[in-house]
Amino acid sequence: MAAQVVVLNATLEPIGVASLQRAVAFLVKERAQIMLAADGMIRSNSIELPVPRVVVFNDYVRIPHTRLYDKMPWSRRGVLDRDRRRCAYCEAPGATIDHIHPASRGGESSWLNTITACVACNGAKGDRTPGEAGMPLRFEPRVVWRREVMMLAVEATGVDLAELGVLPRP
Ligand SMILES: [Zn+2]
DSSP, rough: OOOOOEETTTTTTTEEEEEEHHHHHHHTTTTEEEEEEEEEEOOSSSEEEEEEEEESSSSSSOHOOOOOOOHOOOOOHHHHHHHBBBBBBSSSSOEEEEEESSSSGGGOSSGGGEEEEHHHHHHHHSSOOHHTTOOOOSSOOOOOOOHHHHHHHHHTTTOOOOTTTTTOOO
């Protein structure tokens, strides 16, 4: 079962995803309402509810600023997700991390010094900078904030918020 439910604040701002169990708890406690339901019903002795896909809090929930606007800690997985697993040098699918300023020459593992690369480009670049290797970046590295990771989780649920009128269409 697609167990992740999109959670919107009372302002309709997306604030995260919750397990189905947790989303149902919000509904049962009347903290939230269903904005979009999947087919089928959840039935137990005490409840009968449509299966929620998107729930909206009835009251505005204060989100700690850091939960959305902190910098994510750097991780390899985070870099691959940020770059959507595309090689920065040739745009083919990539699954390795390249240090733009090479790690062997003091380049650090940070959001702005790492980028996704395919095995071939990573090998071809070796211990050189993109300039030295004559391999320009086709896109730039950037810092990843918590909000972006949350929005990727929302996207992964398959719910189209734009279709619900929640987010402006691009
Ligand atoms: Zn490549």
